[in-house]
Amino acid sequence: MNQWPFIIAAYAIGIVGTVAVTALSYLRMRRAERQASALTRRD
């Protein structure tokens, strides 16, 4: 049995999942911290 399709699928799922959760966490943090600092400056 050719094992490479399984290996490539496993790497793709691992890398896409990791990049996605990192990017989403970063974007959520940036949005929230910008909103927070904008509100602080308004005072």
Place this chain on the structure above:
Amino acid sequence: MHIFANPARFLSIARPLTPWLGWIGGAMIAAALYAGLLITPPDYLQGESVRIMYIHVPAAWLGMGGWTGIAVASLMQLIWRHPLASVAARAIAVPGALFAAICLVTGSLWGRPTWGTYWEWDGRLTSMLVLFFLYIAYIALSSAGAERGSSDRISAIFGVVGAINIPIIHYSVEWWRTLHQGQSIGLGGSKIDSSLLWPLLVSTLGFSLLFGAIVLMRMRAMLAETKVEARLKRMTAE
């Protein structure tokens, strides 16, 4: 540990730490996966599919380590009422669930060419699937709790009780005869040859550092969101 209970002091450490953890972790993962995919030799029995281990093992480690983190944070929340503990526990849940899922899927993709099956209900596979469901339940419970405020004590209790599954996963391969092989790496040394082992160690460390960065980013996001919410409430009240 108590110095982290203060959100302001936490942020003064977390802000500079986040990019360091993220970039070093990312670089280590990239190097380890490149080596694991292209440089290391195949295994004498499994052949090339041994390379899946460089994703599967760190994912398993983070899935189990993540819940251990939730349990420790939940205990601190229940006993000392640290304001940051419940934030930390909730920040771990989503990436923890993701890595548990990656562990299950990559394990399944390894099982097909190795064992001849994608899935079997043996002790290790079943207990790992239970961990994934525990994460889903925790996420549902804690997101409901966050809206109602004080009821997140229930999710903290759930986080502590669910931790009993972690030693079960770990010892499943010793307690019960399983299809999954036993521990390769223990206190007594490694049954993995050093030419195959080093990318695994780099990969596991790299994923752990990146996991730390992800959790810090999610905690910072939650703290900022709480701040915004509180401020908006005050503004409408005025």
Place this chain on the structure above:
Amino acid sequence: MAVKAKNQRLILALLAVAALVGAALLAMSALKDQAAYFYTPGDAKKDHVDIGRAVRLGGMVQKGSIERQADGVTIHFVVTDGIETVPVRFTGIVPDLFKEDSGVVAEGSFQPDGSFVATNILAKHDERYMPPQVAGEMHKTDSLEPQGDQGKELK
């Protein structure tokens, strides 16, 4: 004597965790036999597994025991746990890792004559990982392919 609320919670939490661990350990040891994924040849003999019941039989493929039949898809081999042995018959495709002297789990049932007819074969991998060069120095594994002497001897 006034115990601080914080310490009271700590004691309560520790007691709860201890009770939880104790309960789980009890449950696990009770489950020990039911949760086993397969029977070894020794267990199967000791427990008198019913003939015809669907079970899994696991162990090592005895060295030199794999025999391929004339039809090309039926194989006979012997599963051993080091003490007891069970002869197994299987018709179909085996995984690449099904080899002599390595782990196997066979799904199927026992026959009246004490042999086992498998409907599915899974290869069980062990916890050792090494490149072929290192493995070659340690021991040679025999593959399923009919290899000269062994096959002939058995015929």
